[in-house]
Amino acid sequence: MNNIKISVVIPTYNRPILLQKCLQALAMQRLNKDQYEIIVVSDGPDSKTERLLNTWIKRRRSLNIKYFSLFTKKGPAAARNYGWLNARGHLVAFTDDDCVPDKNWLSAYLKSYRTGDKVAFTGKTTVPVPNQPTDHELNTSGLQFADFITANCCCPKGVLKMIGGFDERFTMAWREDSDLQFKLINEGVEIIKVETAQVVHPVRKAPWGVSIKDQKKTMFNALLYKKHPWLYRKKIQSRPPFQYYFMIGGAGLAFAGLVATSIPLIAVGGLIWAGFTGSFIKKRLSATAKTTRHISEMIVTSVVIPFLSIFWQLYGAVKYRVLFI
Template sequence: MIISVVVPTYRRPQLLTKCLEALLMQKFDKSQYEVIVVSDGPDAETKKIFDDLTGHDYPSLRFIAMPQKKGPAAARNYGWLNAKGHIIAFTDDDCVPDAYWLKEIVAHCDSNENVALTGKVIVPVSKRPTDYELNTANLQKSDFITANCACTKKALLKAGGFDEQFSMAWREDSDLEFKLINNNIPIKRTESALVTHPVRKSTWGVSVKEQKKTMFDALLYKKYPQLYRQKINPRSPVLYYLIITGFLLMLSGLITGLPILTLTGSIVWISFTLFFITKRLYTTKLTINHIAEMVVTSIIIPFVSVFWQWYGAVKYRVLFI
């Protein structure tokens, strides 16, 4: 067994089916790779997919369900620690690997070395995407993401695998990348290893809900402050703090009855909020529904984002503002 593919999932059988179809049709010797799907908790609906696949001429296909939900980082650890391959490839259940994906990974990876690979991610978006589509498309620019990466088992053992403190799908891949860097394990960029990452359907106002993930930025910063500032975010969210400061000044003026304070705060809050709205709409969809979403969420996001950032700072005991 040369290579094992680990796919974390949880109650998304329709997305997973497309991913599995691509993995089972790889242009690679079926006897030389396995696919391990790890459910992040009990998931009878997903297990049924595997029951329907039995008896067919496929590569080794395994379904493992974790006893309780712990997040994709824990699911990936559970998968690669149970893998038979000397190379471990990772992708997500909402991704579609190219038919030659595994062939390209193996061609550029010596299983006897401590080495990692990062492939090319393609995110198809419309010419004028929504804000959510644009954020998803940013995955194409990432240095190292679990939608398309691989490590030798030796490298994962040396680095220590994924940190299971990252209990949501956020920053756990950057954490592994920084572990590899700190352990002097080279990360090779392999453009020929392709994975398509379609944009999932989103609910109205999803960007507000997404801000909860910001608390894990605090954890990553605590572990690797220099690498975080170098590769993730070079500075604090100054715009958000300006918006919040303006709002608090306006509120203070209203409470104390000081018109000049109310006016100053109003100008600061409205001006920077309008700038934020304009920035988000500049290259995105200009339908009435999307404009309304950007206006409403742009008013809310600075407060929610800073709340979760400070929540993470307190939770992980780090000065991260």
């Protein structure tokens, strides 16, 4: 007999230390162990995670826990799909391997759901950051104010089937949660905020210049825009990143001046580039740490980001065949 009322799906890959903390929190849920299950899906072969889960399964026999692994890396969207499709609960809750759910997380979602309701839920996510955060920490803290994130949400399995789950073309952890949210909105599914369903999302340590690497994710903005143009402009980005275009245009004008040996072109282009770049650096530093290391990171990355961001945005526009600037 299946007594499972709610299933938890966690995508992961090669982060067993973080996953261990998440599993420990889920094992402490104030809910009967036979009423929920934990489904961990590795995004590709992962021996470290497999060993961790085998240990959990052997030692925690009273806990309903399953482990699956995708044959190849496909991204968290694909891992989540595999998880919820194998779920036994009427409700499916999603979180990430670097999150720590509150003891009442699952019971809060269960109390908010009535069988058969065409609804979805989003909880309260807390991101602890210092008073003077780094740019990376400040950006991550924005998750606290997001409408709908897969670090803390819950959907009836029937609703997930109705909307087709996650779009697996989002192969990185970027915009797949917004796509799910927009599909729910388009299908008339009410998204209910459950303040008592709380999750802590610590900020992972990041290497110097991590924002440069993150620009590759920008290509998925084009895919999200193609699928939901009106909602994208309303909830994600109301207008194109004109500041970036001005910075690139100024640099291009200065370069043309160098080629043509035109001092006026070099001067005008250089002033445009320097003005907008300086403003960008100042904005990023205004509410963040003022250490020498962080200031140098903001200067260097602010010079590089506009070029990489627009490159990947246009790459996405070509790849997904959509007019997106």
